[in-house]
Amino acid sequence: MNTILLTLGTLLSSHPNPTPPDTIILNAGKNSKVIFYGQSPEDLKKLEMLDLNKILKELNGTQAGTEEAQRQHVTLTNTDFISEPAKLSKSQQYLANTFLNLHVGAGYNINRYTFFQASPAVMNHPTGTLTCDIVMQNLLTSSLSVVHDMKFIDRPRHIVSLRYGAGIGLNIQRYLHWNLVEPVLFKDLKQVTDRAKQVMKENQITPLKSDFNALQTYIQVAPRFAMKNKKGQSTFYLNAGARINYNRNFQNASPSLYSNAVIINNPSGTTVVDDKGPIITGGGYGVYSERHTLGLSYVAEIGYKWIGLFVLYYPNYVELKTSPLNGTDTKNPGFSPGKTGKLGFASFGIKLGR
Numbered sequence: 083m084n085t086i087l088l089t090l091g092t093l094l095s096s097h098p099n100p101t102p103p104d105t106i107i108l109n110a111g112k113n114s115k116v117i118f119y120g121q122s123p124e125d126l127k128k129l130e131m132l133d134l135n136k137i138l139k140e141l142n143g144t145q146a147g148t149e150e151a152q153r154q155h156v157t158l159t160n161t162d163f164i165s166e167p168a169k170l171s172k173s174q175q176y177l178a179n180t181f182l183n184l185h186v187g188a189g190y191n192i193n194r195y196t197f198f199q200a201s202p203a204v205m206n207h208p209t210g211t212l213t214c215d216i217v218m219q220n221l222l223t224s225s226l227s228v229v230h231d232m233k234f235i236d237r238p239r240h241i242v243s244l245r246y247g248a249g250i251g252l253n254i255q256r257y258l259h260w261n262l263v264e265p266v267l268f269k270d271l272k273q274v275t276d277r278a279k280q281v282m283k284e285n286q287i288t289p290l291k292s293d294f295n296a297l298q299t300y301i302q303v304a305p306r307f308a309m310k311n312k313k314g315q316s317t318f319y320l321n322a323g324a325r326i327n328y329n330r331n332f333q334n335a336s337p338s339l340y341s342n343a344v345i346i347n348n349p350s351g352t353t354v355v356d357d358k359g360p361i362i363t364g365g366g367y368g369v370y371s372e373r374h375t376l377g378l379s380y381v382a383e384i385g386y387k388w389i390g391l392f393v394l395y396y397p398n399y400v401e402l403k404t405s406p407l408n409g410t411d412t413k414n415p416g417f418s419p420g421k422t423g424k425l426g427f428a429s430f431g432i433k434l435g436r
Contacts, residue, residue: 179231179243185251185392187431189220192395194260195402195423197362197369198416200281207266210274214287215260216361216369216402220427223394225251225298231306238310245306245321251298253329255399255427257361259289285416287364294333300325304381316436319390322382329375331400333361361402366412367419371400383433390433397426 107117170178200212227249235242261282266274304323308316360368379396404421406412411419 176230179233181229181231181436183227183229183247183249183433183435185223185225185227185394185431185433187223187392187394187429189223189394189427189429191217191219191258192397192426192428193217193424195369195425197367197404198285198287198364200278200416204281204416205263205274205277207270207274207277210263210266210270210277212278212281213260213262214282214362214364215262216425217258217260218399218425218427219256219258220253220429221256222254223251223429223431224253225249225300227300227302229302238314240310241308241316243306243308245304245323246302248301249299251300253296253298254293255296256293257289257291259292259362261287282364285365285414287362289362290359291333291361294331296329296331298327298329300327300379302381304383316387318386320382320384323380325379325381327375327377327379327396329377329399331371331373331375333371333373360407363407365414365417366407366410367404367414367417368407369402369404371402375400385433388434388436392431392433394429394431395426396429398424399426400424 107115109115195216196213197216198212198214202209202211205212227247229245229247231243231245233241233243261278263271263274263278302323302325304321306319306321308319311317358373360370362369377396377398379394379399381392381394383390383392385391401422401424404417404419406419
C-alpha cells in the first residue's frame with residue numbers, strides 16, 4: 083500500500099502557543115489517502131492558498147524518478163505551489179468600491195424673507211413695528227444615491243479616498259407665514275396687536291401657499307477618511323463635501339393651517355396645486371418663486387460600517403422675489419418691488435449604506 087503524506091509543518095507559520103494539532107484525512111480509494119496537517123485551524127486556513135492539482139502532479143513526477151523505498155514520505159515547500167488569487171477586471175474593481183446609500187432626515191429653516199414692513203409711525207407706537215415674513219420649514223429630506231470611492235491612500239489600518247456619485251431625492255418643505263410685532267412692552271401689546279390687524283387688513287396681506295414638494299437630482303463629491311479592521315474592511319468613517327442640486331418644485335395653496343405667527347390671519351383656505359401663482363399677496367404685490375432651481379449644498383457624514391449620521395446644509399434652496407401683481411407699481415409704502423432673497427434649511431438624519 084502506498085501512502086502519500088504531505089508534511090505541511092514546514093510550510094505554515096508556527097505559533098508561540100500552539101493548540102493541539104488539527105489533521106484532515108481524505109480517503110481517495112481503499113489504498114490511497116491524503117493527509118493535511120496543521121498546528122491550528124489558522125494553519126489549515128492557509129491551505130486555501132495552495133494549488134493542490136499542481137502539488138499532486140509534482141508528487142507523481144517525484145515518485146516516478148525515485149526508488150520504492152523513498153516514496154513513502156515526500157516533503158514539499160509551499161513557495162512553488164501557492165495559487166495566486168484571480169485578479170479582478172477593471173469593471174469588477176470599480177463595482178467592488180461602488181455603494182448604494184440612503185439618507186432620511188428633517189431640518190430647520192435658514193434665513194427669512196420680509197414681504198411687508200410697517201414702521202412705528204404706521205403702527206401709531208413709539209417703537210412697535212410689524213413685519214410679514216416667510217420662512218421655509220424642512221419636513222423631510224430623503225435621497226437614494228450611488229457613490230464610488232476613488233482610493234488615494236490605502237494602508238493596513240486606514241484609507242483616504244475621494245467619494246463621488248449621483249442621486250435622486252424627495253424633499254417636503256413648508257412655507258411658514260410669520261406676522262411679527264416687536265419690540266412692544268406687555269402693557270401695549272393689545273393696542274399694537276389691534277393696530278397690526280388693521281394695517282394687514284388695509285393692505286390685504288393674504289398668504290396663499292404653504293406646503294410644497296421637490297423632486298431632486300444631484301451630483302456629489304466628498305473627500306473621505308475611513309479606519310480599517312484586520313480583514314481590510316472599513317469601519318469608522320468621516321467625509322465632507324458638496325452637492326450640485328437640481329430641484330423641480332411643486333407648490334400647493336393651503337396657507338392658514340400652518341401659519342405660525344404672533345398674529346394669524348385668513349383663518350381658512352383651500353388646497354390646490356399652483357406652480358405659477360404668488361406665495362403671498364398684499365398692497366398690489368406678490369411674492370413669487372421659481373419652479374426649477376439649481377443650487378449648491380454641503381453634506382457631512384460620520385458613522386460605523388453601514389450606518390451613520392449626516393448633516394445637509396442648503397442655504398440657498400429657493401429664491402423669492404416681490405413683483406407687482408398686474409405689472410404696475412402701486413408705490414405702496416412698506417413693500418419693496420424687485421426685492422429678492424433666498425430661503426434655505428439645514429437637515430439632520432440617518433444614513434444607511436457603506
